Amino acid sequence: MPYGLPHKIRVAFIVQALLASLGVLLGGYLVALLIEYGLVKVVLGDEARHYWSLHAQSSEAPLPNTRYIRGYLLADGWPGESVPADLRPLLPGFHALEASDQLVLVDQKPEGRLYLVFPQSQARRAVFWLGVLPVTLVLLAIYALSWLTYRASWRAVSPVNWLARRVARWDPRYPDASELAPEQLPTEVKGEARQLALALHGMAGRVSEHVARERNFTRDASHELRTPLTVIRMASDMALADSGLTPRLQRGLQRIQRSGRDMEAIVDAFLLLARETDVEPLSEPFDVGDVVRQEVEAIAELLVGKPVELRVLIDGPQPMVAPPRVMHVVVGNLLRNACQYTDVGEIEVRVAEGRVVVRDTGIGMSSEALSRVFEPFFRAEEGRPQGAGLGLVIVRRLCDRCGWRITLESAEGKGTTATLHYR
Incomplete structure (x- = not known):
């Protein structure tokens, strides 16, 4: 240094x-x-x-x-x-x-x-x-x-300088605090510098334990959460293969299938957020328009009984390489918010070069609410029962993780426009 x-x-x-x-x-x-x-x-x-x-x-x-x-x-x-x-x-x-x-x-x-x-x-x-x-x-x-x-000042600060050099060499993900163990400290490290060294030693130990727990959770959750979802999906596929199903039961099984896929996408999204930032997410090629069509089909039932027109406009193929399930979670959240806060009018979803735009004619938001929309547990209208106020928070974190950007424009009583910039 x-x-x-x-x-x-x-x-x-x-x-x-x-x-x-x-x-x-x-x-x-x-x-x-x-x-x-x-x-x-x-x-x-x-x-x-x-x-x-x-x-x-x-x-x-x-x-x-x-x-x-x-x-x-x-x-x-x-x-x-x-x-x-x-x-x-x-x-x-x-x-x-x-x-x-x-x-x-x-x-x-x-x-x-x-x-x-x-x-x-x-x-x-x-x-x-x-x-x-x-x-x-x-x-x-x-x-x-x-x-x-x-010389007197140098002797006074040399223990702090020694401590700073040791801490500067730490890997933030795996801090090795063995040099700060009480038995390893030099004799000149005394007083406040020794107290600071012991505090850093304890903190590094707790950080290492936390990182280990998070790493174990990421490894175990990927298996433990996927296994029951796979069973649900396979069972619903087998049940749908029965030609004697009534239309009502068939619709129920299809909802189970869609919910299972949504749950798998959410699990993937949470695991992506739990991983270390320098670990690249698993990506594959897909078409953004296909993701939007699937999510529009999944949320269509939320508009049953509402005088709301849902339009989808896709400007040709929009191929990209990214985690497709993360795109499902982000687009699905934006569509569900539009359906939740729109009681009459229209919802338009447009897929263009490098962006997905979801525009609604719902209740909209004031400028104060718009400034707080990405805060955890915040909801623009508390009286509505759906959601816990975490959807947009998760969406923003996922976008930051994948290098995307999301913007919101809203006017109270006129609706909201959400734009996902993925390029």
Whole structure:
């Protein structure tokens, strides 16, 4: 994990040290300027005022002549040759003469012009001891403190980083938490990190048990649920083969056959939802129009006694390769919803390129109900006895699983249009 917590802490400390260094260097530079020019200028100015006060008392007052300050006077009664040639052209003010390594203050009074000279090398020496050296020591202290703080922080987060690396290697389907067992944890994993590791170890164990139960259910349910349905279908086929059946009994057996096929399709759909998402569903070629015709025939009895016209429009063959029973479940749910909520008018089913459209003139839905139609157990009209409010939820999950898309348009009192986009 190149951009994990230790990396972020390291970057934060580096940025902090750089910003602190920049601030200290800037402060040191300003101190150096202040010492080299400001402080020397102030000292020379004080020395000039002191000399002029002495000069006012006695014109014979000696010029400043110390270890670091040298004075020259250009005035009547003073030999002008005593002023160095490189100083004579200078105007009143403060000057830095790099060539001669001098800082010069020229002070003009009615009594004459005073030149005070300070060695620039001495000013730079003061800058080193009062500016550069303290700045260097402060920078070293900052770097040492940053390094010690970083090491302490790294030791504090290293257990969490170790834990994150182990968890990142887990397979979400089969999390192996053996490294997080209490006896396998490194000694440095303590406190909250150890509690977190033990919690993840327990959670991974429960996830593994859940995945195993789901896998066993998928395997066993495929056999246990299909077996009685196969018996029902075979028994109904044999019963229908009897030529002496009354029309009423024959219709009842046909309903049993259709319900058996519907139940097999629902079982397949639930097993598809129970399988892992990376397991491709079992697909085979079929024609969408054939599925629609079969489902329309199956739900026709729901409209008995209702003044509702059911129309089927199929724009030619619509072959596709997909789980056919899933298509049966999706189309059957859409048709049953249309029949359930349409008491008068018409239901139109159109099969076109890449889509199946079911349009009805039923009670429709408000915009609020339409926004909640895919919520579990939600029904647009609670007074109707059919259904538990799970049909469209299952339909949407099946569509998501197969890469299809379903959309709904509805207006209250005018009907609903459901469109299945399967390509």
